[in-house]
Structure formats: C-alpha cells, structure tokens
Amino acid sequence: MDDWVVFGSRLDQKSQFGFDDFFLRRHNEHLIGGLVLWNVGLGAVFGLKSYTPWVISVVIANILVVWVVRKYMTRLGVNPLLAAITSPIFLLLSPVGxxxxxxxxxxxxxxxxxxxIHFGMTSHSAKEIAARDLFGALLSCVGVFIFSVSVITIPVIAFVQIWHRRWLRAFVASTPLALYVAWTFTYKNRLPSTRWLDGTSRGVNPLDDRDLALFFSFGWKLISRTVWPNSNPVVFVLVLLILGVGVWYLRLDSSGPRSAAFAAITVAVVYVGGFTWSRGVFTDRIMRVDPPDRYVAVLALLLLPICLLGIQEFTKSLSRGRENLSSSVVRTIALTSIALFTALTLHQRFDQDERISGFALGSKARVFEVANDPNIGTFPADQFVFGSAWPTDLTFGDIVRLKRVGWL
Structure with missing residues (x-):
C-alpha cells in the first residue's frame, strides 16, 4: 500500500506543490524523503513492471544491517564466530520476514x-570533536532523512556524550535531531500526501483509549515476536529472562559494552512507547492483530544480541561447573538450540509469506489489468483502482500518467 502512495498521490501533487514538497511532505506522521527519492529513482530506471530491483536493493541494505549487527554483537562480547553465524538469522529466517x-x-x-554506526563512531574518550563524530552525525542525518522514525536514537547518543561531559561532541551528535525539529515545524504541519486523510478524519481516532494496559499488552507482544512468528506469553517470559542474564553479565563489564547495551535497552523502551502511542490502539484493540514485523525487527536488532550474550555466558558457566562438559560441547549445544528454535518458526513464516505474496500478486494483476485496458482513458481519473481499499492510494488517473512516462 505504501509503495503506491509514492507513485500515486505524491507524483500527482508534485507539479502543484513543488519538488521540495514532493519528498518532504509527511507520510502519516513521518518524514520519508530518502525513501521517496529511492522509490521514484528505481521506477524511473527500471519501471514498475517488476519488483525485482526493489528486492535486490533491500537485500543490499540487509547486508549492511547484518554487518552492523555482527559488530554490535562482538562489541558486547559475543564470540566472533557465534556472532558471524547468528547475525543473519533474524533477517533471513526469523519471524520478521x-x-x-x-x-x-x-x-x-x-x-x-x-x-x-553513529553511536559506535562516538565511542572514543577524546573531549575534542573528531572526524568520526562528524561522519557519524552525517550518517544519522541521512537516516532521519530516509525515514524519520530513527530520530528516536539521537537523544540517547547525545546523552551519552553529555554524561561524560563532552559538550561539543554532544552538540554535534544532536544535529540530526535539530534537522528533524526544523522539519517538524515546517513540512510536518502540512496534511499527509495521501488523498485520504488520517484516521481521525474518518471517524476513528487512534489516540483514544490509551492506558497502561495497552502499553503492557503491545509491549509483551512486540518482545515475544522477536523470536516467534506469533505473540506468545511463554516466549515473552523466556526472552525477558535471557535478556536479564545478558544484562547481569554486563553489569561488571567494561564501560564500552555496558554503555552500548544500556543505550540499546533505553532506545528499545522508547521505541516500544512510541509504537504503542501511535499504533497500539489501532493494532491491538481495533484490528486485534499482532504488532507488525517492522516494529518487531527494531527490538530484535537492539535486544537479541544482548540475549545471545546471555546464552553464551550462561553456557560458559555450565562448562566451568561441570568438568566432564567441555566448552566446545557447550558451544555446539548452544548453536544447535538456536538453529532448531529458528527452524521451528519456518513453517509459520512461510504461511505468512504466502499470504503477503498473494496480496502482492493480486495487486499487481489488478494494476496491469487496468493499465492494459484499451478503454482506460474513459475511466474516472479520481476513482481508486482498488475501490473500497482506500489506503492503496492509486487512481485511474495515476495509471494513465505512469503509462504515459513508460513506467507501466
């Protein structure tokens, strides 16, 4: 649905409101400037007849994410081999498919x-601003421009510098937040780019009915889904216990790993609060479905490396406590357990992918049916292609325009 918003209403409004509005106007409550430019760039080069270029670019992006996760794991103290084996798992085989x-x-x-990466680049003890501080802040600015939800991490990065009284470095680290605030008081005040408005204009206010019970319900479902396709209270307790073990072992560690872990946990808590505040009522109480994969993946990236450290250190303590149980045997048991647990989720993951694939193929068939209709010029230009499915913001007029530029 979100993809068609870019190729539908945003492109339609570009000539009316200008190029800056085209990529800076909010999507829901988010800045997605980089995402808009990337989508339209791929569309201009490859057209919209195949999704393969998008999938390839996503795979390339995931390679960077896997590399970052591996570096994050080793910084916490996870064995490098274990980090290399497990870092791709939650992206390729886990529930967040x-x-x-x-x-x-x-x-x-x-x-x-x-x-x-920005946080890692700021992890040096010098009081003066270094080139790595500037480059890290630039990366975060790019991240916020691509998709502004990531701005949540910036205050935590800046606070770590303030805690160590690195005032100038804290100022540099917070520049992405300043850019986001500037966008908030300008382009964010405009209506969303979609032709339909927020849920509040349709008689549904997603901000109503929020309470502590909602935060707890949405939170435990998010955490349990980091390792299991569906929310499960037993899995939630298990993840929480393993996370606690990881934190326990880190409490006496050097300041670097401990600082990284507690910063990650702080960001995760803020993310849970933000996701619940903005989407909890709609997801948990109106639609009555589990939290979406995108929210789950954020917590998985932040928390599962700490959990893995907990598993590693716990198995080490077992090997020290039993003379007849070698450390290599313990590592083998740990890796086998992780692999088996991941494999148990695959059948549910495949079911989920099949449902999503069916929706995508059906949408593609509908778009090409309309695009290839010889009478398309007679259709009402402002009528939605998908009828009552109004969130898919694509009209017959959009199809005509995309055909005219050769994208369909």
Missing amino acids: TLSYWSFDQVFIFTLALNL
Missing part, C-alpha cells in the same frame, strides 16, 4: 543501523 523483501518495512532497521 517481510524485512527481507519489502522496503517500507526494511527501512526501519536500515536507518537504525546507520544510527548504531
């Missing part, structure tokens, strides 16, 4: 990965 092929989901963790 849509991030392996859909850009509007994958961008959540791609921009977060850019901010994690």
Whole structure:
C-alpha cells in the first residue's frame, strides 16, 4: 500500500506543490524523503513492471544491517564466530520476514543501523570533536532523512556524550535531531500526501483509549515476536529472562559494552512507547492483530544480541561447573538450540509469506489489468483502482500518467 502512495498521490501533487514538497511532505506522521527519492529513482530506471530491483536493493541494505549487527554483537562480547553465524538469522529466517523483501518495512532497521554506526563512531574518550563524530552525525542525518522514525536514537547518543561531559561532541551528535525539529515545524504541519486523510478524519481516532494496559499488552507482544512468528506469553517470559542474564553479565563489564547495551535497552523502551502511542490502539484493540514485523525487527536488532550474550555466558558457566562438559560441547549445544528454535518458526513464516505474496500478486494483476485496458482513458481519473481499499492510494488517473512516462 505504501509503495503506491509514492507513485500515486505524491507524483500527482508534485507539479502543484513543488519538488521540495514532493519528498518532504509527511507520510502519516513521518518524514520519508530518502525513501521517496529511492522509490521514484528505481521506477524511473527500471519501471514498475517488476519488483525485482526493489528486492535486490533491500537485500543490499540487509547486508549492511547484518554487518552492523555482527559488530554490535562482538562489541558486547559475543564470540566472533557465534556472532558471524547468528547475525543473519533474524533477517533471513526469523519471524520478521517481510524485512527481507519489502522496503517500507526494511527501512526501519536500515536507518537504525546507520544510527548504531553513529553511536559506535562516538565511542572514543577524546573531549575534542573528531572526524568520526562528524561522519557519524552525517550518517544519522541521512537516516532521519530516509525515514524519520530513527530520530528516536539521537537523544540517547547525545546523552551519552553529555554524561561524560563532552559538550561539543554532544552538540554535534544532536544535529540530526535539530534537522528533524526544523522539519517538524515546517513540512510536518502540512496534511499527509495521501488523498485520504488520517484516521481521525474518518471517524476513528487512534489516540483514544490509551492506558497502561495497552502499553503492557503491545509491549509483551512486540518482545515475544522477536523470536516467534506469533505473540506468545511463554516466549515473552523466556526472552525477558535471557535478556536479564545478558544484562547481569554486563553489569561488571567494561564501560564500552555496558554503555552500548544500556543505550540499546533505553532506545528499545522508547521505541516500544512510541509504537504503542501511535499504533497500539489501532493494532491491538481495533484490528486485534499482532504488532507488525517492522516494529518487531527494531527490538530484535537492539535486544537479541544482548540475549545471545546471555546464552553464551550462561553456557560458559555450565562448562566451568561441570568438568566432564567441555566448552566446545557447550558451544555446539548452544548453536544447535538456536538453529532448531529458528527452524521451528519456518513453517509459520512461510504461511505468512504466502499470504503477503498473494496480496502482492493480486495487486499487481489488478494494476496491469487496468493499465492494459484499451478503454482506460474513459475511466474516472479520481476513482481508486482498488475501490473500497482506500489506503492503496492509486487512481485511474495515476495509471494513465505512469503509462504515459513508460513506467507501466
């Protein structure tokens, strides 16, 4: 649905409101400037007859994310071999499967990965501003421009510098936040680019009915889904226990790993609060479905490396406590358990992918049916192609325009 908003109403309004409005006007409540330019750029080069260029670009983005996750794991103290084996798992085989092929989901963790690189570059003890501080801040600015949800991490990065009394470095680290604030007071005040308005204009106010019970309900479902396709309270408790073990082992560690872990947990808590505040009522109480993959993946990226450290250190303690149980045997058991647990989720993951694939193929068939209709010029230009499915913001007029420029 989100993809068609870019190729539908945004392109339609570009000539009316200008190029700056085209990529800076908000999508829901987000800035998606980089995502808009990337979508339209691929469309201009490859057209819209195949989704393959989008999938390839998502795979390339995921390679960067996997590299960042591996570096994050090793910084926490996870064995390098274990980090190399497990870092791709949650992107390729885990429950958060849509991030392996859909850009509007994958961008959540791609921009977060850019901010994690920024955090890593600020992890030096010098009081003076270094080139790495500037480059890290630039990466975060790019991340916020691509998709502004990642701005949540910036105050945490700046606070770490303030905590160590690195005032100038804190100022540099916070520049992406300043850019976001400037956008908030300008382009964010405009209506969304979609032809239909927010849920509030349709008689549904997603901000109503929020309470502590909602935050708890949405939060535990998010956390349990980091390792399991469907929300499960038993899995939630298990993840929380393993996370606690990881934190326990980090409490006496050097300041670097401990600082990284607690910063990640802080960001995760803020993300849970933000996701619940903005989408909790609609998802949990109106639609009554599990939290979407894109929200789950953010928590998986931040928290699962700490959980993996907990598993590693716990198995090490077992090997020390039993003379007849070698460390290599313990590592083998740990890796086998992770592989088996991941494999158990695959059948549910495939079911989910099949449902999403069916929706995508059906949408594609409908678009090409309209595009190839010889009478398309007689259709009402402002009528939605998908009829009552109004969130898919694509009209017959959009199809005519896309055919005219050779994209369809």
